[in-house]
Amino acid sequence: MPSSQGQGPSAVAGAAPVLTVAVRAAELRGGRRTERQLLSLAVGQGVLSPWLERELASMKPGTLRRWRLGPRERPPILAGHPWLSRNGLIWLEVEVLEARQPSLPGQGPSGCALISQSDVQMLFERWNKALQSDDPEQVARLYSRDAVLLPTLSDEPRTDHDSIVNYFSHFLEKRPHGEISQREILIGCNMLQDAGLYTFRFADGSSAEARYSFIYVFEDGEWKISHHHSSLQPESAD
Structure with missing residues (x-):
């Protein structure tokens, strides 16, 4: 013990x-x-x-x-x-x-909201599509009330709605588009995790490979991002 x-x-x-x-x-x-x-x-x-x-x-x-x-x-x-x-x-x-005590809406055991692996993949596509909107508020609304964002291109943690909007207001200027190359999904009760590797491609032709983890919670009848960690892939040693 x-x-x-x-x-x-x-x-x-x-x-x-x-x-x-x-x-x-x-x-x-x-x-x-x-x-x-x-x-x-x-x-x-x-x-x-x-x-x-x-x-x-x-x-x-x-x-x-x-x-x-x-x-x-x-x-x-x-x-x-x-x-x-x-x-x-x-x-x-x-x-x-x-x-x-379990009281959230849902059809699973103990009030757990049901979601499939393919639905989890669509949560990322929803976020990725919001990046194409050029509207940082639209992206920030996908995060929960107490969300923590540890972003790819900033060393400053974002822990409230305004700071998340601030980060994406600059990030969206690059016109990013994300593609997942490797992922592992874990589904719990009103909580799930999607973690792996993704690549961002930008309008100027540059790209950034990164490790990511999204943790979602079921909040007010909708899946929201509670924790988002994204860090650039370290260069491999020869």
Whole structure:
């Protein structure tokens, strides 16, 4: 069982709550820290490690805890993260932002909205089409209320609607068009992840290859982007 700073685990009773959490990890010896990821998940759906879901179910909103973990105890969302050493110990920080009983509209179990793999692919096409509109507001409306954008061509995190609009007002000047070359889709309860590799091609003939991850949440009856991380592909060493 991972060592914990805080209270011990407790059993999950009754219906599985839907949680919104912020996740961040750091190397134990003071190395690099990962970006802050926002996730919306239902306990028991397998989005995080089972022991961590049980811990989160006992935490109240506003609670921040951290655990010291070995490589095998890391949650799936951190597997192979480029900023963490593969075999070292890490600190995992998780903050519960919101906890509620399942009540969102949907036809799946526990109020989970249903979505197919092909529908997830269409979410990217919706975003890509919005880039062609030359309207940064149209793009920003695809992001959730508490969205975090870590953009491709800026080192400044965008954490509210106005800053997201500001980024796209400059990015759209390049007339970008995105094409996905590799992707992996993970569907949870009212939350999903689409991550992989994509290429942007611009009107001036230039292009940019990047790694990406979109995390979507089901908000107000619509899938919105909660977390968007995009970083340029590192040059391969000879």
